[in-house]
Amino acid sequence: MSRVWNFSAGPAALPEEVLKQAAEEMLDWQGAGMGVMEMSHRGKEFTSIAEAAEADLRELMAVPDNYRILFMQGGAIAENAIIPMNLLGQHDSADYVVTGAWSAKSLKEARRYCKAHVAASAEAGGFTSVPAMTEWSLSDDPAYLFTCTNETIGGVEYPFEPDLAAIGRAEVPVVADVSSHILSRAMDVSKYGLLFGGAQKNIGPAGLTIVIVREDLLGRSVPACPTAFDYKTVADNGSMYNTPPTYGIYIAGLVFQWLKRQGGVAAIEAQNIAKAKLLYDYLDASDFYASKVDPACRSRMNVPFFLADESLNEVFLAESKAAGLVQLKGHKSVGGMRASIYNAMPLAGVQALVDFMRDFAARKG
The missing domain is CATH 3.40.640.10 (Type I PLP-dependent aspartate aminotransferase-like (Major domain))
Structure with a gap:
């Protein structure tokens, strides 16, 4: 499995x-x-x-x-x-x-x-x-x-x-x-x-x-x-x-x-900062995706983001699921996408998401 x-x-x-x-x-x-x-x-x-x-x-x-x-x-x-x-x-x-x-x-x-x-x-x-x-x-x-x-x-x-x-x-x-x-x-x-x-x-x-x-x-x-x-x-x-x-x-x-x-809360916080930075840095550098939250108030745990062309949303979700990345659909009241990267999500998982997003943007942008 x-x-x-x-x-x-x-x-x-x-x-x-x-x-x-x-x-x-x-x-x-x-x-x-x-x-x-x-x-x-x-x-x-x-x-x-x-x-x-x-x-x-x-x-x-x-x-x-x-x-x-x-x-x-x-x-x-x-x-x-x-x-x-x-x-x-x-x-x-x-x-x-x-x-x-x-x-x-x-x-x-x-x-x-x-x-x-x-x-x-x-x-x-x-x-x-x-x-x-x-x-x-x-x-x-x-x-x-x-x-x-x-x-x-x-x-x-x-x-x-x-x-x-x-x-x-x-x-x-x-x-x-x-x-x-x-x-x-x-x-x-x-x-x-x-x-x-x-x-x-x-x-x-x-x-x-x-x-x-x-x-x-x-x-x-x-x-x-x-x-x-x-x-x-x-x-x-x-x-x-x-x-x-x-x-x-x-x-x-x-x-x-x-x-x-893992070293307690201080150690996990350092990991969470690194995970969030990896994802937000990619979002900020991309013109294919966007984050609407004030950078000073961005959550480290829940990262909503939007595709510039929202007609691609369903394709994004289908292809990400096929790649082993699941539950990325944003809340129905907000739309778009959302990646929740809680303590149990390792840096490797966030890297896998960023790699997929980069590839998807290259193919669809």
């Missing part, structure tokens, strides 16, 4: 080492006589898996002691509701920075639960950049400020970490959807009140959601918040109030171990 270069935005490619280990342990995890999917989530075997995964993630992201790591379900989309239900407390409003499709979706969902104020928006520029913090206008008393620090669809990534102290609003907790670039670059967790992300891009299979929340934000849920989604309940029960996505946690733990073997 020959594996393809998988540029899917998610569920995305996983490290082959992880997949091979999971395959080897499918029927018998470390002599337990059963696979992880068959284990009780409260048994000592799975408890050890979950504890190791949490400890490794805390180490990789340098998560401070006053933050709790929660393993939840529902994906990042569910968190768009779970967050206001948990963080509003006595507030009736929250602020949102809208930089693309996902933060716009988060804003729309929040308006089901509270007054959601747009502190800044990049819509006027076609969602191709991130508004500078000097342009942010917070409301008087928001429960939190929401950001999506990497927009998977539009390929826009924050070139800075939000620091509300710089604009005199240090009392407002920053919430960040980090689904599509968690663990791809160093992040100062202490600058955020809450980080969250679906696992299916840089961490593991769909079904697991990671939440990293500062302890002082626990216990603020509104009465209507379902018990299983109450952060304090989840934290107090070590993410075991209900049956968690056990296999997703297991695979995430293997990915964390793989990432540590």
